[in-house]
Amino acid sequence: MATRKEMEGDRFRVRPAAPKSRAGPRPERFVSQVLKEVSKACAKASGKLAGRPASTFGRGRVAAGMAGGRLGAHARRVVIKARFVVLRKAGANSVSTHLRYIERDGVTRDGQRGQAYGPETDAADLKAFEERGRGDRHQFRFIVSAEDAVDLDDLRGFTRQLMQRMAVDLETPLDWVAVDHWDTDNPHTHVVLNGRTAGKEDLIIAPDYIARGMRMRASEIATEWLGPRTEIEIRQSLQREVEQQRLTGLDRALMRQAVADTVDLTGRPENRHRQNLLRARLQRLEAMAMAERVDVNRWRLAPDMVRTLTAMGEREEALDTMRRALKGQQRECVLEDASTTPVIGRIAGKGLTDELHDRGYLVVDGIDGRAHYLKLPPGADLLAFPVDGIVEAKTPGGERAVDRTIAAISQDGIYKTANHLDRLRQAAYRDPLATIDVHVRRLEALRRSGIVVRVADGVWRVPSDLAQKGQQHDTQKVTAPVIELRSHLPINQQVRAIGATWLDRQLIGNGDGLAAHGFGARVRDAMRGRQEFLVEQRLAERRGPHVVLSRNLLHTLRERELVAVGKALQDRTGQTYRPLGENGRASGIYRCSIQLVSGRFAVLDDGMGFTLVAWRPAVEVRLGQHVSAVAQGKSVTWHFDRRRDMAI
Template sequence: MATRDDERLRIKPGAPKRPDGSQSGQRTQRFVSQVLKQVSKAGAKASGARGAHFASTFGRGRVAAGLACNRLGADARRVVIKSRYVMLKKAGAQSVSTHLRYIERDGVTRDGERGQAYGPETDTADLKAFEERGKGDRHQFRFIVSVEDAGELEDLRGYTREFMRRMATDLETRLDWVAVDHWDTDNPHMHIVLRGRAANGQDLVIAPDYMAHGMRTRASELATEWLGPRSELEIRQGLLREVEEVRLTSLDRALLRHATLDRVDLTLQPNDRPRQTLLRARLQRLEAMELAGRIDANHWQLSPNMQQTLTTMGERGDILRTMHKALRGQQRECVLEMEPTRPVIGRIAAKGLADELNDRGYLVVDGIDGHAHYVRLPVGADLAALPVGGIVEMKSAGRERSVDRNIAGIVRDGLYRSVDHLVQLRQEGVADPQAGVDAHVRRLEALRRSGIVERMVDGVWRVPPDFLSRTQAHDAQRAADGIIELRSHLPIEQQVRAQGATWLDHQMVGDTRNLSPQGFGAEVRGALQDRRDFLVEQGLAKRRGSRVVLARNLLATLRDRELAEVGKVIQHQTGLLHRPLREGERANGIYRRSVQLASGRFAMLDDGMGFSLVPWKPVVEQRLGQQVSAIVRGASVTWELGRQRGR
């Protein structure tokens, strides 16, 4: 029986799928890029290597990359270059200014001072002008250049300028760049930001081969010229140090490169006995770490996850050194949980960037639980807004919050009423029930803006039946890596006698059972006792035997006192009349600025004749200089940012 062509089965492979199962042509290109990136990491040869095909046929520098691949000898100085290609439209409007501000941050010079950007012809580059020139650029390049023994270079800036001149020759165009030298790590390095625009006004496209191999070759050539080639003694001493290292080393990469099915045969290099001896010593060290097993004298079996394990162990060692340096000899149990599974509250002992190229920060938090925590910050978190010594709380995203459980427990007939909650807290004997209600109202207002709950009238919200699951999904969508909140910008030593509702006051009216008797928890206990003594002096607490009874509505009283004092100062500075807000009163005006107080951060709303101080929220910062409206209920606030309809 004859068959027709249109009845034949034809298989058409689809594009690689997204994590959610959908397909897209744009994701196909990204998938290919990821494959090329992994091939490069695995040690693929440059396109100019003998017997290899050209990996790329586009971009500037591909010819230079092919010619430079075989220039380096075994005695050349080693250079590590990390590069990042940033699409400016996708990265966001503040990406460039944030990165430039970071590389010029405090504490990066030899003397611990603020960094100074420089360029091809100047030692004091104007970063604002550089940012303005790149307003219309499609993309930008960011590099970190780390030269072996960079501390021996007499002129790090001169080295950077000569390196960029050679790079401009290879790319056949003038380059517009700025750089900052960093001396705040074990090995000095340079941050270079390069505009993605060539001298002819077109987009600067650099060949992948040049990014992967050519730049490093040029930098290594220059370092060898300036410092001289490495002697045999230096090379051997460096390899001997690698034998005992608890991290991924060049010896490990050599073993992985020559392994077949994770099996190493040392007889394949009979003429290089010194190196074979080093490899054998490294294998014995790996055997002690249970990452390799001896088959016989010349054959070894490597663990399949050896590379990943050694990389992780190296990162762990770096983190522990960072934590010990931050704690300055204080005895703490270190917790290296990158993304905490439970809330972490404590004092910021140190901060920095775990990933300098991608501007992802970290905090070392001296917790109230008596432990020291290494916390990786969410992408985009502003390190400048988290002062060392301040009090922070890190919450894991997507986990159920206690405040949400409380709201769900008080709901009756689908409604949450703040009056009912206040009565319940008073019956339970909570020290400051109004402050507890205010905290829940703030959470409800945040959820209202996201469409999860609905405010019926003041103090009443409609809560859906699937409230807890929806709030968890909401938090997970906001920050996949966790939520960081600054509880106080003041160290606890300054909070003891501060005029305002401090973090210590919130701890006092809350539950102090989670304070450890050791470490920072013990320091907080001592500060709370000193704070009680101060409140007694101010008439806001009374002693009854060994107990101290706090005044009613303590937090509101402290907050109102501080706002009244600050209001007088601003009134004297601006000539505007300070108008304190009453419960449920609406404030209208132009958002002029924010002020950081012991009671928190407040926004100044100017209506032309006077001003009001309203609790600040991140959502209002984008409305600086614009007309906004807010309703204050205790310590909570409802911001209305859109155009309001009148009668």
């Protein structure tokens, strides 16, 4: 007979361990759900109503609680977007780049360049402003947008009065510049505020003041200038929101009123007009599949309503932007193109999708007869893309020629630099060592991702599908399209230009991809004019109905331009122009770059003269340093060392 101890040993005992993390989003805590519902009920962010004391951090915390105390429901509304920029993290050129952005062309009432102003001047010196803030730890950037800014006769005066009240609230004079923008449906002002007080201390502004106090001060001024909003103005404003395909104030009111994502309009007779507007908005949301009717007075809001309406608003804004840029020209508008075909065309317009964070966009009138809306990658310089210039946008992740070469050279899955070098020398390559360096750098990048394995010096084990895995590697690293400027010249200026133009490349490619309408038709007309010019220059020959281009056309045009430009620089500077030799090598101090018809070229000074070499973005950070370059066909390989010119 079994003992009691043996029976207990056979029993199943549950011994729960500590909970393990699971994939996917974590469930929302109950406290977070309660706080979210409190937020929907429109509780204030700080102060006694929030159940906690107001923030005691930074200047303006007292003013934040007092601002707007006398404003009623009919006060004028002002939206303020704020950004706190830590200058050390933002980069050395962050301030100058942002100041150039806000003072760019086409932002005034008459489409001219913006003009920065300050507290006491209508023409602020931005270089002096930047110099005053050079040692600051941080900087503040604001966008002030009054709902009725169109009715403000003096937007500069409005901004100055706002900054004066802020100076009183923050108890220190403020060093700021501003630029008014009239290039959108809602005029607004960009304000840049340096991050130090008059006593040279760090300017720390209370979060409550940035979130609420500043907006209340602006609302006070707008209400003083224009008077309170009338009942008719409020009703008209809300009535316009009923049919809009974006996130509106009515939608936010519905979300605050919702309980468990359900809105109940039963028994609220105190404001019948507003209830009717909310009901009309719910019916509109129901038609857009953003809400579902439960019964006569109740609707259930879609869980992704905010995200969807926000995306719809951004889409409508992008379409309006494209229509303004095209200036009445009829085009099919493309916002998101899933095709892998590159987008090539003329820059019809440009601007900022997020003016606070300097994220730009381009409206491209494509050679395919369609208009494309392209978002620039973060950090891209909007000024590097001139209007009417030619750009090309490629989706990332295409197979690389270097990967295909490595796979072709490999034997039994092993790539050896020695074997590759022998083949290059047999083919009489101009600089085989530089070519090997390019392939080695690619292999090292793939090795760090675990795609290839380095067996020994100059020996790698590579997979049979290297090209495909290399493509996947590049796609994971870069998801945004790669946008490159192909020509800074409009096509009408390329027709009779001396140099290798984008039109010449279209002639060589027989105009592949050109539509018979839109910008494609304009390019076809320009190509015919370019052919006539090349015949005049004896770089093409007419044979019956056809025009035959001369051999090495692009090289000949590029060399003609370089000789002419080199001679002009030689006459101006007194230095000797030294063309690239037979070996295609050049070295010297990188002095500057110049934009030519054939592209952008770096000026290298070797002490005996200067040479013009095709520029690459990687060389720009080497300004004033000794560099060397090897030109091989269409490509240029740059090499850098640590030597510096002591005279720089």
